[in-house]
Amino acid sequence: MDLVNFTDLLNVSTLARNSTHFPVPASNVIIAFLLCMAVIIGTVTNGLYLWVLKFKMKKTVNTLLFFHLILSYFISTLILPFIATTYLQDNHWSFGTAMCKVINATLSAGMFASIFFLSAISVDRYLLTLHPVWSQLHRTPRWATGIILGIWLSATALGMPYLVFRETQDDHKGRVTCQNNYAASAKWENKKMQTLGKGIHVACFISRFLLGFLLNQWTLNQLCHRRCTLCFYRI
Template structure:
């Protein structure tokens, strides 16, 4: 994951002298859990993409969730890299380009999913509080433009990884992937070290404010207003909607808070015990993976139609398989 000192993939030229130590039981267990999470996420997110993208009528709501699940699917594909990273004793073997690209993609996925969940909460708020405007202006072309804007802004906010991420050789020939915020490439001068810290702090604050605090406050405010409106109509505490909203808020908070706490601690790594930082790294790694692979389960409850379409689509596939099999083995059939 994104660390200041991470054992990220060594390039072949400098990695020949590194020999991984014996795999520890905790590393093996963590890697197994990550691979299991990857398989579940690949299957679950893949099925959601199939249903949302091909089997359901295109609406603004399905468009929102199609791209949210796409973010999770995108993140899920990267989990095996982290599993290998853990198995090698926090040593990565994929080169400098992957060091930059992988962290950029992770950041894009994080920002995109956060912004899309915020848009969904604003969409729910407008639906309940401004229904006239909602009916007139909420169109698929309008939603597509917002989605494109989300991806572009996410890339812009993630671009610093392409500039600041690099690999270095450390003890024993191990390669680490780090954020080098020293824009003058001189790590000994006090002036450049002060500038490095200010750049690091600025990037962290942008990531924390735009990637967590402001979206979280917006989501909580929107769903609180929606809940109050539903309560006025005697609907808030009697069905799925309130439970879904609460689950999404709690999931968002628990999934991303450890991530930002860890990166905040890196600003004060001299004052924070290494054991605390390492524990928080493990927590945020697994909460991020869990969020990407299991949060889509919530989307079954977004509407009754999703589960109905999902079941009908699977039934259609099974029927088609049997029909093809019977027709292929019928007397007189070719082959």
């Protein structure tokens, strides 16, 4: 089965090379093959988990949080075929500007959603373990639904820059690339636009880094510190 899939990938890469007139490195074919395998395995396993959590388990805070965590993985998995195709065409983007924006925004939103849901699960475990009375009174599926909605809105907001700044560029040699244009201008080569784009790029990177990584790390560290301190006093 794997051999058949690999042969198909080679045939597709040959067609892509003939259509775009760019040689496709063997490393790109291998990466595309691994991405295709990840799509198959990820779609089956994540889809099975989603089905079990949705239809075979009771609706609780745990099942809701884990359902949406796996849903973020499942959404990201569905993006991989487009990336694999791009590798087979030697970074040539053939899906248009609209798909360039939507796919990258969706992939970014899925990434941030998975980070936020992992943090939410950790916070939920903390509350359930160290604040059982409060959890019994307030920890309900309705409460979890509000948290989930806030996470998806936050993740979507962090993925929105790709809808604005992601563009396709034609190098006039038959290759179209999907890349960031932070200046949001058609004058890609203009020095003023490049300077403006670098500033916007830095601002976006810092904001995404602070919200997507440092804030979550600080939250988890605070929870671990408080839990360890409480356990020390109990001893």
